[in-house]
Amino acid sequence: MSKSGQPLAVIDLNADGCCAPMAQSRIPSEAAGTLAQAFKALGDPIRLQLMSMIASAPGGEICVCELTPAFEISGPTISHHLKVLKESGLVTAERRASWVYYRPQPALMRRLSLLLDIDNQPPA
Amino acid sequence: MSKSGQPLAVIDLNADGCCAPMAQSRIPSEAAGTLAQAFKALGDPIRLQLMSMIASAPGGEICVCELTPAFEISGPTISHHLKVLKESGLVTAERRASWVYYRPQPALMRRLSLLLDIDNQPPA
DNA sequence: AAGCGGTTTCGATGATTGTCGAAACCGAGA
DNA sequence: TCTCGGTTTCGACAATCATCGAAACCGCTT
Numbered sequence: 001m002s003k004s005g006q007p008l009a010v011i012d013l014n015a016d017g018c019c020a021p022m023a024q025s026r027i028p029s030e031a032a033g034t035l036a037q038a039f040k041a042l043g044d045p046i047r048l049q050l051m052s053m054i055a056s057a058p059g060g061e062i063c064v065c066e067l068t069p070a071f072e073i074s075g076p077t078i079s080h081h082l083k084v085l086k087e088s089g090l091v092t093a094e095r096r097a098s099w100v101y102y103r104p105q106p107a108l109m110r111r112l113s114l115l116l117d118i119d120n121q122p123p124a
Numbered sequence: 125m126s127k128s129g130q131p132l133a134v135i136d137l138n139a140d141g142c143c144a145p146m147a148q149s150r151i152p153s154e155a156a157g158t159l160a161q162a163f164k165a166l167g168d169p170i171r172l173q174l175m176s177m178i179a180s181a182p183g184g185e186i187c188v189c190e191l192t193p194a195f196e197i198s199g200p201t202i203s204h205h206l207k208v209l210k211e212s213g214l215v216t217a218e219r220r221a222s223w224v225y226y227r228p229q230p231a232l233m234r235r236l237s238l239l240l241d242i243d244n245q246p247p248a
Numbered sequence: 249a250a251g252c253g254g255t256t257t258c259g260a261t262g263a264t265t266g267t268c269g270a271a272a273c274c275g276a277g278a
Numbered sequence: 279t280c281t282c283g284g285t286t287t288c289g290a291c292a293a294t295c296a297t298c299g300a301a302a303c304c305g306c307t308t
Contacts, residue, residue, distance in 0.1 A: 022176035023228070032169040040167025044266080045156040048163065052146035055242065064285065077267055079286050098275055098284050104147070109242045116237035118179065118230045168296080189254065201297055203256055222254050222305055 019111045023118045034089075038112055041088035046071060047081045054091055054102045055109070061094075061101040143235045147242045158213075162236055165212035170195060171205045178215055178226045179233070185218075185225040 027035065042048050053070065054062055068078050082102060085091045089108050094101050114120065151159065166172050177194065178186055192202050206226060209215045213232050218225050238244065 021179075023179040023233075025176075025180055027173055027176040029169070029173060032172050036167055036169040036172045039163050039172065043160050043164025043167040045153070045160040046266090048156050048160045049151055049153060052149075052151040055145075055147040056149055065283095068285090073266090074268060075285070076269080076287080080266075083286085095274080095285085098282095100285065104242070106242045109147075109240045113237050113240035113242070116233050116240070118228070118233045118237070170296090187254095192254090197296090198298060199255070200257080200299080204296075207256085219255085219304080222252095224255065 019114055021117045021120045022115050024120075024122045027115075035112070035115065038088045038090055038108055041084050041090055044081065044084075046073065046078075047085055050078070050081055051085060051090060051104075054085075055104040057103075061103040064100045064102065067102070143238055145241045145244045146239050148244075148246045151239075159236070159239065162212045162214055162232055165208050165214055168205065168208075170197065170202075171209055174202070174205055175209060175214060175228075178209075179228040181227075185227045188224045188226065191226070 042051060049071075050067060053067060064078070064082065067082070068075050071078060082091070082093070086093055086102075090105055091102050092105060094103070166175060173195075174191060177191060188202070188206065191206070192199050195202060206215070206217070210217055210226075214229055215226050216229060218227070
């Protein structure tokens with residue numbers, strides 16, 4: 001892609017018929033709902049930090065038991081925010097023994113990133 | 125570029141000390157508020173479509189009079205959503221005669237895009 | 249100056265959200 | 279089977295939000 005200097009020959013439209021940079025074309029209303037839900041999930045300071053901790057976790061996953069003490073809000077509230085992230089499709093959760101581990105979902109992160117990528121110009 | 129001699133090839137940290145991909149490092153809590161506000165602004169289907177219409181406008185700007193009839197909600201509500209986008213820093217507005225034109229703010233769009241860019245790996 | 253069309257502000261209202269404590273759930277040991 | 283620590287769900291509440299119609303504002307044009 002543009003960042004690596006290698007042109008992504010064709011914008012890879014997905015099922016919703018949408019993931020081209022928004023600077024190139026208007027987002028179809030059918031796709032706007034799903035995409036807005038993901039952005040909304042990132043639209044809270046706590047959730048944004050949670051997402052960044054999950055995305056940057058060494059090993060690709062992180063335990064709730066490591067997330068909770070990193071904030072000054074209650075456990076149930078952290079759990080609520082993680083649920084919002086999960087329902088938006090940005091993360092997945094897996095229980096192992098007593099602990100639950102969260103991992104990022106790179107596909108959706110890429111899609112949002114590309115959507116905002118104003119430097120990715122349309123083919124000349 | 126970077127003030128120190130460290131060869132930050134790609135990542136250009138800004139005043140908040142933050143815009144590296146979230147897959148690389150946790151977002152500082154001081155920056156989370158501002159960034160979350162921008163994501164929140166995009167977290168509504170109407171606003172996301174408005175943003176995409178502004179970002180993809182030929183000539184780099186678009187008139188409110190062209191945005192309003194594209195939706196089935198009232199003028200005041202469109203105006204409200206545009207205000208939210210403006211206050212988040214994603215767009216700017218300029219009045220010329222009776223019409224108001226909105227333009228995207230590429231810097232913030234780039235920052236958000238980079239934040240989500242999971243493929244941008246840290247320097248080896 | 250008076251009217252007009254485009255846009256924003258104001259005030260109100262129903263819906264959604266972030267937060268908490270209490271309670272329930274779930275695996276692992278004892 | 280009983281308890282225990284980690285996690286989620288439930289129920290409640292104050293705060294924020296999306297939306298509307300009415301009113302105000304702002305430049306033209308007459």
